[in-house]
Amino acid sequence: MHVLITGANRGIGRAMADHFKGQGHQVTGTARDGSGAVKLDVTDPADHAAMARALHGQPVDLLVCNAGVYLDKGQTIEGYPAEMWAQTFAANVTGVFLTIQALLPNLRAAHGKIAIISSQMASHTRAPGGSYIYRASKAAALNLGRNLAVDLKGDGIAVGIYHPGWVQTDMGGQAADITVSQAVAGLTERFEALSLDTTGCFETWDGQAHPY
Numbered sequence: 001m002h003v004l005i006t007g008a009n010r011g012i013g014r015a016m017a018d019h020f021k022g023q024g025h026q027v028t029g030t031a032r033d034g035s036g037a038v039k040l041d042v043t044d045p046a047d048h049a050a051m052a053r054a055l056h057g058q059p060v061d062l063l064v065c066n067a068g069v070y071l072d073k074g075q076t077i078e079g080y081p082a083e084m085w086a087q088t089f090a091a092n093v094t095g096v097f098l099t100i101q102a103l104l105p106n107l108r109a110a111h112g113k114i115a116i117i118s119s120q121m122a123s124h125t126r127a128p129g130g131s132y133i134y135r136a137s138k139a140a141a142l143n144l145g146r147n148l149a150v151d152l153k154g155d156g157i158a159v160g161i162y163h164p165g166w167v168q169t170d171m172g173g174q175a176a177d178i179t180v181s182q183a184v185a186g187l188t189e190r191f192e193a194l195s196l197d198t199t200g201c202f203e204t205w206d207g208q209a210h211p212y
Contacts, residue, residue: 002110004028004060006042006099007067009035012117012164012187015180016064019188028055030067042067042095043087048102059110060103062191065096066117072133085133092137097144104155111156115191116145120163120204125211142202142212149200158199162190165205178205 003020007013008029017029030040030051038054040047069091071084096116100107107114120126122138142161149159164187166177186205194201202210 001061002026002028002059003062003064004030004055004103004106005064005066006030006040006095007032009033012180012183013064013066015184016066016188019184028060032067040067040099042099043090045098048098052102052105055103055106058106059112060106061110061112062115063100063103063107063112064115064117064191065099067095067099068092068117068137070131070134072131075130075133080132088133088137089140092134093140093144096141100148107152107157108155113191113194114145114148114152114157114159115187115194116141116159116161117164117187118142118145118161118202120210122161122163122202123211146200146202146212153196153199156196158194158196160190160194160198161200161202162187163202163204163210 003025005013005017005027008017009031013029017027020027028038029036030038032041038051040051069088071088072080100114118141119138121131121135122142145159145161152159165183183205186207190203190205190207202212204210
């Protein structure tokens with residue numbers, strides 16, 4: 001199986017890449033700093049075009065859209081500058097779409113799967129305030145995934161959207177609920193179970209259906 005993971009240079013993405021490599025799968029990891037097998041700043045259309053050329057003719061069985069940013073942590077209502085909104089949506093929403101768009105020929109060749117890492121913060125049922133930009137971007141990523149699931153079903157491509165848990169990473173902090181290993185073990189089980197019958201699902205890392 002050929003697995004492509006964006007943002008595979010640290011945190012969940014890196015651990016996921018190591019997991020699949022350990023199982024003997026072919027893994028292509030991307031990183032915007034060039035430390036991955038493919039250099040990909042998900043906000044840069046030129047990088048997407050270069051990735052598509054580099055992977056031309058290579059089927060992709062599983063695409064994990066993991067790359068993302070959380071720039072507004074700690075902002076107050078007086079903050080949230082416009083540029084922060086633009087940068088976050090460019091990475092967390094547009095970047096997901098551009099990645100999928102660039103790799104559609106590869107996914108179609110494999111009748112592959114797409115896993116979009118969103119967050120429980122995308123759900124309208126969780127609105128405790130704060131983190132407006134991140135919450136809005138992850139809600140948009142959820143909506144994007146749900147609609148892509150409809151349009152790509154005819155190509156045999158299943159799309160799942162996932163809450164990875166509150167994970168002990170640089171983004172999640174050491175006070176988070178679960179370890180990276182726990183998150184990766186759960187998420188990879190979810191990816192394996194994803195099918196055209198469940199396309200469009202929004203699930204937690206441990207297999208619970210999450211309210212939209």
